[in-house]
Amino acid sequence: MKGLKIVFVVLAAALIALGAATAYAFHSGGVAECMGCHNIHDAKSTSALLAGTDISSTCVNCHGASGASSYHIVTPDADMPAGTPPGNRTPGGDFGWLKKTYTYSPRAGSNVVDAGDRHGHNIVAIDFTYNADATNLTAPGGDMDATQLSCNSCHDNHGKLRRLSDGTLATTGAPIIGSGSYDTSVVPLAGQAVGAYRLLRGPGSTAGSGGKTFTAVFNAVVPSTYNRSEAVTPTRVAYGAGISDWCATCHPDMHSGTSSLMTHPVNQPIGVDVAANYNAYVGSGNMTGNSNTSFDSIVPFQMDNTTDFATLKAKAVNNGSVATGPASSDRVMCLSCHRAHATGWEYMTRWNATGNEFIAVEGVWPGTDSPVVAAQAAKYSQGRTVAETTKAYNDTAMHYGSYQRSLCNKCHAQD
Amino acid sequence: MKGNAIQSRHRFSVALLLAAFVLLMSAEYAAAKVNGAIYMYNLSDFTGVIPYNWSALSVDKERNEIYVIYKNEVEVFNEKGMKIYSFGDDENLRGVIADVTVGRDGTIFLLLSEGDIYSVVRCNYRGEPVAPIDFRNFPGQFSKFLPGRIIYRNGDLYLADLVFSKKVVITDSDGVYKDGYELDSILALKDIEGKPGQEKEIAGFSLDRDGNMLFTVPTIFKAFKVSSDRKVQMFGEAGNIPGKFSVVAGITSDDAGNYYVTDTLKSVVMVYDRDFNFIFEFGYRGDQPGNLIAPRNMVVNDGYLYVSQSRKRGVSVYRILQD
Numbered sequence: 159m160k161g162l163k164i165v166f167v168v169l170a171a172a173l174i175a176l177g178a179a180t181a182y183a184f185h186s187g188g189v190a191e192c193m194g195c196h197n198i199h200d201a202k203s204t205s206a207l208l209a210g211t212d213i214s215s216t217c218v219n220c221h222g223a224s225g226a227s228s229y230h231i232v233t234p235d236a237d238m239p240a241g242t243p244p245g246n247r248t249p250g251g252d253f254g255w256l257k258k259t260y261t262y263s264p265r266a267g268s269n270v271v272d273a274g275d276r277h278g279h280n281i282v283a284i285d286f287t288y289n290a291d292a293t294n295l296t297a298p299g300g301d302m303d304a305t306q307l308s309c310n311s312c313h314d315n316h317g318k319l320r321r322l323s324d325g326t327l328a329t330t331g332a333p334i335i336g337s338g339s340y341d342t343s344v345v346p347l348a349g350q351a352v353g354a355y356r357l358l359r360g361p362g363s364t365a366g367s368g369g370k371t372f373t374a375v376f377n378a379v380v381p382s383t384y385n386r387s388e389a390v391t392p393t394r395v396a397y398g399a400g401i402s403d404w405c406a407t408c409h410p411d412m413h414s415g416t417s418s419l420m421t422h423p424v425n426q427p428i429g430v431d432v433a434a435n436y437n438a439y440v441g442s443g444n445m446t447g448n449s450n451t452s453f454d455s456i457v458p459f460q461m462d463n464t465t466d467f468a469t470l471k472a473k474a475v476n477n478g479s480v481a482t483g484p485a486s487s488d489r490v491m492c493l494s495c496h497r498a499h500a501t502g503w504e505y506m507t508r509w510n511a512t513g514n515e516f517i518a519v520e521g522v523w524p525g526t527d528s529p530v531v532a533a534q535a536a537k538y539s540q541g542r543t544v545a546e547t548t549k550a551y552n553d554t555a556m557h558y559g560s561y562q563r564s565l566c567n568k569c570h571a572q573d
Numbered sequence: 574m575k576g577n578a579i580q581s582r583h584r585f586s587v588a589l590l591l592a593a594f595v596l597l598m599s600a601e602y603a604a605a606k607v608n609g610a611i612y613m614y615n616l617s618d619f620t621g622v623i624p625y626n627w628s629a630l631s632v633d634k635e636r637n638e639i640y641v642i643y644k645n646e647v648e649v650f651n652e653k654g655m656k657i658y659s660f661g662d663d664e665n666l667r668g669v670i671a672d673v674t675v676g677r678d679g680t681i682f683l684l685l686s687e688g689d690i691y692s693v694v695r696c697n698y699r700g701e702p703v704a705p706i707d708f709r710n711f712p713g714q715f716s717k718f719l720p721g722r723i724i725y726r727n728g729d730l731y732l733a734d735l736v737f738s739k740k741v742v743i744t745d746s747d748g749v750y751k752d753g754y755e756l757d758s759i760l761a762l763k764d765i766e767g768k769p770g771q772e773k774e775i776a777g778f779s780l781d782r783d784g785n786m787l788f789t790v791p792t793i794f795k796a797f798k799v800s801s802d803r804k805v806q807m808f809g810e811a812g813n814i815p816g817k818f819s820v821v822a823g824i825t826s827d828d829a830g831n832y833y834v835t836d837t838l839k840s841v842v843m844v845y846d847r848d849f850n851f852i853f854e855f856g857y858r859g860d861q862p863g864n865l866i867a868p869r870n871m872v873v874n875d876g877y878l879y880v881s882q883s884r885k886r887g888v889s890v891y892r893i894l895q896d
Contacts, residue, residue: 184792193813197839209813209838211858211866219820219838219867220791227736227772234883235626239644242669285858285867285884287626545688 184220187343187353188317188334195315213367214283217309222286224254228385231499232286241527243502243549248385249395249455251497251506255550256280256288258502260541264514272540278500281307299412302368310366311408312358312498319360320351325467327354327375329362338467340382341474345467355379358404374403379470387553391478392455396470399463401425401491412492423490428459428569430486435571437483442559442573452483456508456551457568460489490569502542502550509551509565514538518562523547605829607844609894610855610878612863616641616888618656623648624885631724632872632879633675639872639879641888645670647683647700652875654890660700668692674725676746682706682730684723691719693730693748706730706748715742715753722778731786735775741786752801760788760797760805777824777834777870787824789834794818796834808849813839816851823870823881827893833878835868842868842880842891855891856880865889 184190192198195216196207210216224233224245233244233254244254255277263269273293280291282305291304302311309315318329321338323346331351337343338352346352354360359372377398384393402424406413414423428436436459437449461473462485473480496506503510510517514537518524524533525544533539539547548554556562563573615622616639629642637652646661647670661670661683668687675681681696693706711718718740720732729751733741739762741754757763762773777789781798788797794811795818809818819838826832830847840858842865845851856865867883878891 191811193811194819194838197813199814209819209840209858215867216838223774223776227774229772236628236643239646239669242645287883287885 185317185337185353185357186334187337187339187357188320190317211285212282213308213310213315214281214288215285217315218283218286218288228383230385232283232288235287241543241546243543243546245549246385247387247393247549247552248499249380249393249497250499251278251501253278253281253288253500255500255502258546262536262539262541264537264540270540272504276504276506277502278506279307279312279498280304281309281311283308297368297408299409299417300370302370302408306368308367311368311370312366314354314357314359314363314366317353317357319354319358319363321354321467322346322351323348325465327360339378339380341379341471342382343379343471360404368408370407372404372407374400374407375465376400376404377465377470379467379474381474381476383476386476388455388551389553389555391476392453392554393476393552394453394455394474394480395458396473397458397460397491397493398470399460399465401460401493402489405492409492422495424492425460425489427462427487428484428490432490432569433484433486433488435567436569439568439571440559441557442561442563442567444559445571447483449483451481453481454565454568456554457494457565459484459494460491462487463489494569502546510540511564511566513540515563516561517564518556518558518560521556521560523551523556605827605831605895606846607827607829607831607852607893607895609853610842610844610891611894613877613890613892614654615862615886615890616650616654616656616879622887623656625881625887626885627867627869627883628881628888629672630870630872630879630881630888631673631675632874633679634874635675635677636679637875638675639874639888640673640675641881642670642673647673652877658700660696663700663702665702666694671721672723674723674730676725677728680746682723682725682746684720684732686719686721689719693723693732706744706746708744708748708750710750711742712750712753714755715740715750718742724778724780726780726784731780733778735778735788739775741778754786754799754803756788756799759799759803760790760807762790762793776822779823779825779872781826781832782828782830787826787832789821789824791818791821794821796821796824796832806849808845809834815841815854816843816845818843823868825871825873825878827873827878829895833871833873835871835880837867837869837883840865840867840882842871842878856889863889863891 197209208216218232222232223230224237230246233252238244244252246252256274259274260272275291282290295304320334332349334353335350339355355378358376360375365371377400379396411417414421437452438445438447440447504512519533520530522530522533524538525547526539527543528534567573625643631640639650641648649658651657668685671686672684679698683694685692694702695704696702718734719737720734722733724731730744739756743752775788776791779787786799795807796809798806813819819836821834822837823835832845834843841854841856843854865882866886868880870881872879876893880889
């Protein structure tokens, strides 16, 4: 036994002497290690030599966990039993909400089923039992087949799109030296490039699953720590030009600029009146706010039409240091009301936009287990626990009106 | 004199027994190299295989029982892989059941979390809460601590917060602080060159036969072994050929000192000897019973390896073959 201990000690010393591990930032703003996703000579069961059963399953292998680490966006089923929300709080939202179906009876004789697949983009990831949207067989406002929706419908898994030193976007021209997503990202020098925001597709990026070809650029920057509670300070993503046009690739009839339908305006300056509302709005019945402190990450906006990387980086904070509201030239975008992945609410809205008249009652977020009796009412709690409602708002404290109506009013102030 | 003779004989017998024990243990340590794994069955109840998705696992070696923690319930399986009991729906339990461990005397320790608060409740053999553990004497640096794992070992509780603070605290079974590990510094995670946005999260955690802590850190393709005196050994390198790490998750070890690491992307369990030499891997993505889909957590008990996985394929049980 003593000899064994000596062997262990010697072995330990030898291994310690090998030093620290090598760093591996997996995507690093561009194409990752090939073998991270592909199995070149030993792919057991897939085509395309993918290591996962399908594209999204391959992604979720890394991105599926409930801890608030930055890159986790899918909470495993085991970690979200009935009454427990998905655990991630990224700006895009947690795909776990797609598995949260709520049934409740807002009034006698009625039964509402709030189906999970209405909470977000239904990526197909067979290994993790994420199936095609059963409600929308094609993309709302478009014709893309729902069975084709995958992570790489929006993200370029090979990350070819890059921001060059002069600010232009291209799929070649200089090597990608790092991520271009964060406030801490390096500014590329001449002959260098950084990756496009979140490896999102853009002009020249080969269409992913679903076959749509993007023409717009999604300009944005996020704080480097973003999968976090917003209970104390919000996570402010700086959205720049192109957001809504980018979404319109798959949802053209949802976009006021490309649709013949009457749709909510997007990608237009919000104007003086809406900007004034946003900046003054604190909550239902309270219009005492001001433009220095009015930013609300539940209702974000697009910064004018900027493509300037430095400008965006300066506004992407998570410590509350930039809390300014919109100017009249800033714009409303799809992500003003929706999250990109999934949310706790129908139509993947950021707040409970389709519920009863109040999204909060007696000063608290509703929930079936609320200590405030009024907040337990089915028409308010809608089958959710307080924890689920709170997490659906990324832990944001209920700081609005004591009887708060829809946050459509942040811009429209009709309450 | 007679008494002395008896005492002397007694001492001699004890010495013989000790020598035999040491020889036996040495023989086991030296020879018990894993050379294969045979799929046996999946954990089931009387209706068939239970379709867990990435469940957590725990083992009660004293009673040969496997505990599955899934969606706020704890389900208990006998050595044949059949469900024999479940608990967790007691209305006195506040929070979500994160993990469970069982003491030598059969006391069940339930780790619960509710928001940013955690608690451990001591339960009786039926899983009925008896009393909460009163954790105390924690040093200041361990005050912000939200454990998601708990393991009982030799009268101590190991509480591991792998996600938020990356710390492990050891208490006695009454909750009195004994030791604490700050893994960021011990594993030198912060010294590893990183890039903006890169996380070095800890995925897997368990204890080996000697009480060393085992961890995996998938983003740097490493597994770590940390001894009680904070000596660190590590193994693993990136790649997807047999023995290399793609997206590693769970880690455990058997009584012979072999290590088992799951790789969710390769969908395999990789087996290493006690010197971290790769021996073989098994499972592989597929639809056959012995295949695995994104395996994650593991426990070893009495020559059997239990592996949780995704796609509602439940917990697969393999018999470990040894030399």
